[in-house]
Amino acid sequence: MKNLSILVVLMLLLTVSCTTKKTSITKPNIIYIMSDDHCAQAIGAYKMRLAELNPTPTIDRIAKEGILFQNAFCTNAICTPSRASILTGQYSQTNGVMDLSGRIGADKQYLPKELKKLGYETAMVGKWHLKEAPEAFDYYNVLPGQGDYHNPTLYARTGNSLSTIRFEEDLVRDVYATKYEGHSSDVITNLSIDWLKNKRDKSKPFFLMHHFKAPHDFFEYADRYNNYLEDTFIPEPESMWDNKNNGSLATRGINDCWIDTIGSSIGHRNVIRNMGMHMEIDPTIPDPEYKHLAYQEYLKRYLRCVKGVDDNVSRLFQYLEENDLMDNTIIIYTGDQGFMLGEHDYIDKRWMYEESMRMPFLVRYPEKIKAGTSTDAIINNVDFAPTIIDLAGGKTPEYMQGDSFKQILFSGKEPEAWKQATYYRYWMHMAHKHNNPAHFGIRTKQYKLIFFYGRDYKARNTAAQKWAHNPESMSDFETIPAWEFYDLANDPHEMNNLYGNETFKDVIADLKIQLKDMRASINEEDGNYPAIQQIIDAHWND
Template sequence: MKNTQLALIILLIAIITACNGKVKKIGTPKKPNILFIMSDDHTSQAIGAYGSRLAKLNPTPNIDRIANEGMLFENAFCTNAICTPSRATIITGQYSQANGVLDLDGHLPASKQYLPQEMQKIGYETAVIGKWHLKDQPNAFDYYKVFYNQGEYFNPVMYEKGSTDSVYNYKVHRAKGTFAGKRYEGHSSDIVTDASLNWLQNKRDKSKPFMLLHHFKAPHDMFEFAPRYSNYLEDVEIPEPASLYDNQNNGSVATRGYNNSLIDTIGSSVGHRNVIRNMGMHMDIDQSLPENEYKKLAYQEYLKRYLRCVKGVDDNVKRIFDYLEKEGLMDNTIIVYTGDQGFMLGEHDYIDKRWMYEEAMRMPFMVRYPKKIEAGSRTNAIVNNADYAPTILELAGAETPEYMQGHSFAHILETGEEPDGWQQATYYRYWMHMAHRHNNPAHFGIRTKDYKLIMFYGANYDSRFANWQAEGKKKRPVPAIKTPVAWEFYDLKSDPNEMDNRYNNPEYGPIIKELKQQLTAKRKELNEEDNNYPQLKEIIDAHWNDM
């Protein structure tokens, strides 16, 4: 009987094969697409899902969807809060001394554009669209359409891989001639999204999974928003941080100077404090107003312009989501949203980024992938932007190459738990001492879940860096000054807003000693010991045990 049944089964299979021509094979699981959305200077305070003082304004309903349907990282940090080095770290999975991009003059040749190279090895088609800001063309990508340098907010020029379009006397180059690229009419947030949607719909190889890096220029200064947002928040009072008016015991002689002698110079401000660069100057606020009135008006205008740019980003994120849903791609696409660093929105009376303080160092980071990530989950695991490339690679099915210094946190995304031995601290380094009229002193440090230790070493690594001061209608270079060396220590458990530098509090002596040991080990591990910069090494060694 059994033989008869077996014969019938074989006969049935043969008949099906004859009718269909062949037996259908079971396919391998489809690799997920990767959509990595990054805005410029979009800080976590300006994202509703982070629950900051601005959350009640509901600034980012579409971006919040990624967190609501995926995982939000509470402790994602950059390793250097400035555009070019942060972007290089994301692409290479390496810290600045390893990848060679220390500052805004750094460049990343195609040979070091590691993330697209590794993704191509496992069958992905790769593209980057929008802000690139790494000098060399992104030739390691299969496709690119990017701005020169920062790009313009309105009617930007973009150059595209394989295109023969050209423009004349392009102002970014401050030179006459012909340059590759084409000018597009409209606001940059809309234009970048148009370009990404065009690539997704018309240009990519749809037989392959894709990795698209979609990079907005907004909300980078000077916060030029699309005209349709001119009335957004017009009659709203934007909540202010308490430290805008009273910075208490934040900082040190490194950020204020001895007897506050540099308080009008270090760290660009919202109000009158910084006489070289403050937001009231940019917002055309009457300079003769009393300080608190001037500061309040400058802050309100600053935040409204900033949030109008954010609104444009959020609306364009929805356009991409609409396309993915229409094409049935939404749930097989790993969607990441981040900024290239944080940004100071008046905290401590600071604007811009660069600082190791929380608002500049923290990156917004959230990931949606319903096949593996629980909706509405959050984690306080410490990750940084050197970890992004390894994580993307593992989620796509590849291993982290040995040359990458970051570590994949795919396990955290998939389980919500930190794996055994996961990093409990992150390292930070800002190199550009007193540069670009923001005048931030060079510094480095370590941050754990509970504490932060910063060393301001007060000197330039490279004599090329100089400030620029007005001299009539021209600008002249002025070598960056040395500033006082100092340590700062913050107990983030009791002082999350970093209002009290407790470095000289003897109660914290044992903790600070332990943090210095961790910092020493971390600098050695990451090749951050300044062996190529003996002038810095001498200062750091001389002041390591200062109290």
């Protein structure tokens, strides 16, 4: 009888042990794949004007086998602030990263810290762009700053020798840096696969942030894509040739006096920075031929970088499939913001216009997400960290400002009282010769309201950014404050600024109330910037 009792106890202990082990290994792995400046219009699954070129068959597979978000937005369309919001679950003024000079130390690298509490092995590979090393991750191997396209150097926690790298004027560090041969998209994928295969703790679920440098400018693609799309005509956006009633005094100036300066262009319109200069098109060729040549070359280089990203996502998928990891891994694909591919005759990002503000966001997890799902629910990049934590079995920390949309992922439907609007703010002003005025605004499913207040939030050394109009005057940097309003339901390409139209008087008034309340609730007011607040107060009721 005694022996039987001992046997029963042993069997119970074995059962508990097996159950515990099963629970730990059935937690989903999570791979967060992000490309730099990869916009929705350059992903086939979004069925926009470039879809006919079939630019992303592998990324499209995520949408086919998972869910696609039509209304995913960034809160600040510039690399460093967007990445900071993704990592912290906070808006720019709360996490302290408003522009490209911002940095996130290990104490604020909240997402990996929270996932490690939940038992995850964490890794960060590729473009980091947050200055301080990603020390909160168990493993990292990242580009210093922007990094190189070809034969890139990456730095890690350990290595054979230290190298001195300047990350900012006031931030110089000795790091373990290694130079790798090949194109950055290939190298970053090699490193991620190597970590998955050889370096991680395989007794734990993993969280991998796999970040490509591509297709960030200046669009240096791998040599094997030299002939890709060579003889193909790339569809051109109508607004590149005729911008109609897009914009305002803030973006065009009185009698269009600033259109040669504000917003870098494809063709000759902008005399300071245009894509023809970057593509080395003969400047003596007049528009429209100069613009056409610049656009075609620009898009081919951009899409060749995208092709390299898609092919490397395929390599990553192949590894997961060959090692029985594909279906127990939540796969997320996104960009760090959108990008202007000639729309409104603009390049780069920064704008609150759709192509810049919208982020592609696709998720595959066959155990919980129905294949072929699409949703128009509004999410933004502040929501990413809370959602990933929720998917990992945790709860959103109180210090995060975003909301988990796990329920939308699993059901395809918005929960009751889900947000119906999102906030945006571009804090920089007339920077890097792209010359975008500072602005903020609100975007609902139907409408968009933007206020261009036209002043930088801090004093800078702007000597390199003086205007061609009056290079001796710093006051020229205070552009004209103005409002823009778009009825997206009837004007999805934002070709007709209807601010001041009596038909929408009540709609605009309501949006201003929502915008004011939203700014207060997410700590995006301007109490710390009285000069900006003065402009807001003076023009709120224009």
